[in-house]
Amino acid sequence: MLFNMFMAGRISFGPGVSSLIGEKASALGGKRVFLATDRTMEELGTAEKIVSFIDAAGLTVVPFYEVEPEPSVETVDSATALAKSEGCDLVVGLGGGSCLDVAKATSILLTNEGSAARYQGLGLVKNPGVPKIMIPTTAGTGSEVTFTSVLIRKSDGVKGGINGDQLYPEYSLLDPELTVSMPPSVTAATGMDALAHALESYTSKQASPFSDMFAEAAVSRIGRYLRVAVYNGTDIHARSEMMLAALYGGIALANAGVTACHALAYPLGSMFGIGHGQANALLLPYVAHFNAMALPEKFASAAGLLGGSFEEENIWDAASMCSALLHQLVADIALPSTLSDLDSRITEEHFATMAEKAMGVARPMANNPRTMTTDLCMEIYKEAM
Numbered sequence: 001m002l003f004n005m006f007m008a009g010r011i012s013f014g015p016g017v018s019s020l021i022g023e024k025a026s027a028l029g030g031k032r033v034f035l036a037t038d039r040t041m042e043e044l045g046t047a048e049k050i051v052s053f054i055d056a057a058g059l060t061v062v063p064f065y066e067v068e069p070e071p072s073v074e075t076v077d078s079a080t081a082l083a084k085s086e087g088c089d090l091v092v093g094l095g096g097g098s099c100l101d102v103a104k105a106t107s108i109l110l111t112n113e114g115s116a117a118r119y120q121g122l123g124l125v126k127n128p129g130v131p132k133i134m135i136p137t138t139a140g141t142g143s144e145v146t147f148t149s150v151l152i153r154k155s156d157g158v159k160g161g162i163n164g165d166q167l168y169p170e171y172s173l174l175d176p177e178l179t180v181s182m183p184p185s186v187t188a189a190t191g192m193d194a195l196a197h198a199l200e201s202y203t204s205k206q207a208s209p210f211s212d213m214f215a216e217a218a219v220s221r222i223g224r225y226l227r228v229a230v231y232n233g234t235d236i237h238a239r240s241e242m243m244l245a246a247l248y249g250g251i252a253l254a255n256a257g258v259t260a261c262h263a264l265a266y267p268l269g270s271m272f273g274i275g276h277g278q279a280n281a282l283l284l285p286y287v288a289h290f291n292a293m294a295l296p297e298k299f300a301s302a303a304g305l306l307g308g309s310f311e312e313e314n315i316w317d318a319a320s321m322c323s324a325l326l327h328q329l330v331a332d333i334a335l336p337s338t339l340s341d342l343d344s345r346i347t348e349e350h351f352a353t354m355a356e357k358a359m360g361v362a363r364p365m366a367n368n369p370r371t372m373t374t375d376l377c378m379e380i381y382k383e384a385m
């Protein structure tokens with residue numbers, strides 16, 4: 001047993017805690033707050049609410065509404081230019097994973113010269129950023145507790161993470177009330193992303209007793225509450241359980257990493273613009289099937305956590321049940337279950353390129369319990385077709 005343990009900053013959790021943003025920003029020394037968010041948050045009025053809380057603490061807010069789904073290096077560069085010209089000394093990320101990732105990257109670019117592209121990789125950031133506070137409005141990415149900001153370079157279409165300790169948020173406000181406005185499809189996709197984080201870190205070669213504890217707690221909550229959150233979005237108990245599950249999934253992922261599912265999902269985002277959650281949701285049951293025989297105890301245990309019950313103590317049956325339960329969950333929450341359903345542009349001719357790009361996502365592939373090759377990636381894509 002040999003492992004490290006990483007935990008990000010401080011967290012306040014509970015319905016209504018987002019109203020503490022002014023107080024927390026002030027305590028971290030912020031005077032001019034850069035708010036990285038998107039048009040959805042503006043239209044829903046959530047951004048306005050957060051701005052009013054910051055205003056009330058006597059701080060100035062500079063809002064930036066231009067974060068796009070699957071955000072780009074170019075967006076971070078223009079956010080940074082605005083934050084610099086306005087003299088911002090603290091960054092708040094409000095929204096889904098895209099907004100949080102842009103906020104985290106902007107925070108470090110305010111103190112590190114050049115474009116965000118320069119820092120894509122591991123450990124390339126030199127200086128600590130300005131303080132950053134995350135307010136997620138989805139229950140999925142876990143970005144509030146990870147040291148990564150995933151950005152697409154428009155120049156070559158490659159997705160890459162800026163990874164470094166400087167990206168850990170100083171504070172996160174996890175307010176389940178903010179997730180109530182998520183439509184069912186977004187609730188479903190982001191919830192499956194959280195499940196992918198939990199299940200992949202649970203079955204990662206880097207899994208530890210510490211990460212397992214969070215992964216197990218996340219898997220069982222998602223198995224129990226994701227359907228309710230999708231079909232009864234105002235159920236604040238289900239929303240709270242899902243937000244907690246996403247947090248736990250994020251902690252598990254920060255400590256054990258993801259595996260082949262996330263790596264295989266990357267090209268779906270970079271080549272076809274498929275959303276991160278939806279891509280992972282689709283692939284997760286297929287990857288679980290592919291991996292089950294390599295790590296039967298963990299997959300059997302995950303099947304139990306997802307609500308599976310076994311009459312016989314047959315480890316192989318129990319392990320393969322995990323994939324079946326995931327297929328059922330994806331169908332229940334009305335997400336596409338094959339690549340051809342997902343996007344008609346995806347054809348078998350793309351699989352070689354997709355497999356090559358997926359193998360390039362080196363760390364998750366190395367974490368996978370079953371050894372991966374380009375041919376095996378193509379096999380999984382074919383299976384998912």
Ligand SMILES: [Fe+2]
Nearest residue numbers: 141193197276
């Ligand atoms: Fe993810």
